[in-house]
Amino acid sequence: MAEGKRPADFDLEQFLPYLLNQAAEATSKSFHATYKATYGMTRTQWRVLANLGKFGSMTARDICLISHIEKTKVSRAVSGLEEDGLLSRATSPQDRRAEILSLTERGREVFADLGQRALAYDMALRAQIGPEMAAQLDGLLRRIIADGPAGGGED
Amino acid sequence: MAEGKRPADFDLEQFLPYLLNQAAEATSKSFHATYKATYGMTRTQWRVLANLGKFGSMTARDICLISHIEKTKVSRAVSGLEEDGLLSRATSPQDRRAEILSLTERGREVFADLGQRALAYDMALRAQIGPEMAAQLDGLLRRIIADGPAGGGED
């Protein structure tokens, strides 16, 4: 057989997980700076806030399921947000292990503020790559996320 | 004005940075398990190794520039890889601050092994979403990465 090229050399720059990661970091960075500077929030805190802002009230478990964040991470983010007075907990009457989380008035304000900014940021991002392309990208990403690890593995 | 919908509520699930991050994590996870289990490497170590595997020899600085990884992260990854006998350093004759990094024989072996696996993993991933779609995704991601933060900002 030909001696020219070996069985295709691996190139990090073509590796999908790497590209995704780079893109994720590139796009997260600037917005991360926003909520960190303005409200001293971590990424997980921002995500928990966003989920609560969207869904109203839910348990930590729900947040884990929806956003695929480790439960310890959620737990600590919740503590942080509570300390900052952005959310409150209430033991569920049905299940006294579970705590129903909801945003406080202030939490809703912060969510409204950051939500707007995020929206603007997102639109700018999408404008950059073109709206149709962005829509397509959306679909692809969702598929990747849904399919889980290659091969449809479980974990 | 209409009272129906407010100025569009923010939805995390539609937020591009979030989607990218989810996709990145979903796709990284399983491969991360591979190099961690097999060689006890961290992600940064794997990336440094991959860069050296591709480019032959380079300085830590080069790696930083190419892969946008923090220099402290690179520094520690390099130490780790050196300890494990996968790479060696040599002070640059031109600039005695700089160290020229190159893979050892063993390092090249490991790269060959992981490179193959990564290639296979990547192909499986691409097969899942369809080859043309994958190619398109590639382009979009590269654009996002290149453009940097929305608005073409610098940092």
Place this chain on the structure above:
DNA sequence: CAGTAATAGTTGCAATCGCAACCAAGTCAA
């Protein structure tokens, strides 16, 4: 009902990260 297994959430600890401060070497200008 006792007894075991699952589940919601927290905590401890070791490893990792990010940022600032820090050396050591190189550059540039007077």
Place this chain on the structure above:
DNA sequence: TTGACTTGGTTGCGATTGCAACTATTACTG
């Protein structure tokens, strides 16, 4: 040359992570 500035790389340290162990509560199962 000397002194101010830049640059390659490392180190210290507080904050964040991930994983395993743990508490409290609920759900099964005989």
